[in-house]
Amino acid sequence: MNEKLQQLREQFEQLSVQISDSAALEQMRISFLGKNGSLTNLFKELRTLSAEDKKTAATGINQLKKELEQFIADKSAELAAAEQAAQLANTETYDFTLPSSLTGGSLHPITLVQREVEAIFASMGFTIEDFREIVDDYDNFEAVNIPPHHPARDMQDTYFLDNGQLLKTHTSAAQNSIMRKYGAPLRAVFPGRCFRNEAIDACHENTFFQMEGMMIDENISISNLIYFMKTMLSEVFKRDIQVRLRPGFFPFVEPGFELDISCLICGGEGCPTCKHSGWLELCPCGMIHPNVLEAGGIDSEKYTGFAFGLGLTRLAMMKYGIKDIRILNSGSLKALSQFTAKQ
């Protein structure tokens, strides 16, 4: 037994100076300590010895086992460090301080349409206003003549925060603040992202863009409203578009209208985008309700005005022939990279 142990020790000492990679180290471990390894087998032979010899031999075998295990642990760490250093030496180096390319992206189709409509209204004397996305119940509902428990709230279910604020359901939520900011006379458009708890389909998203417009002055009438809507649409589409105006109810306008355009995806024949009606609801509008003017601090005896809520996302779909609204929020580069306009 002592002789065999001595032979194993010599083998270990020889091998230990030859090991140069992890595969060879693993091989060495298996040959000594594996299931049928030489040291493991020596342990098995202990049972053939007398109690006295067993004790001495076991001490020697355990000592060699300890040395082997220590060597394997140290060598393994040494080899891992060397392999990592070699990998790093071969890795390409980057200069992270170089400026990034500013030419990679392109504007989203909704941004393109938004900017175009903003420019059209700016050329007609309207200011462009910004407004927050998280609003109070007052801004979104009460200030626009939708008191608590009014059934119109049901059509605009949204996402409520624990503190009672909500994600705005329509850009009309900014009407009150803008009236208070400028008073009358007033011409303003205000684009914004809106949120609703919607059943999503080809023309409804839970997150979409609108652009609100308001014009308030003495003697503003429905004729002014129709003129501005027609001008905007002919400028955006650069051709005559079939439009229809039908009565529509919104608590914040009186009278109120739905302005639909003939679906440009199917040419008016009916498709999923227009829910097979041939028409797409694009821009509800109407004469601002006196209650809303008064809530905004404007004398409703002296001033009248119109307001509209243009569906910007749907306008982008019509302008660019996008059949399904979900593409616009998808982040799909295949679809979005077709719009190459830069910042």
Ligand code: FA5
């Ligand atoms: C409103 O939001 C009113 N605030 C509009 C308004 C403003 C009326 C001022 C009168 C005066 P409505 O819920 O219909 O109305 O939405 C207006 C437009 O936003 C729709 O015609 C449509 O183009 C777009 N829209 C509404 N819901 C969605 C949706 N889930 N996904 C995509 N577009 C939508």
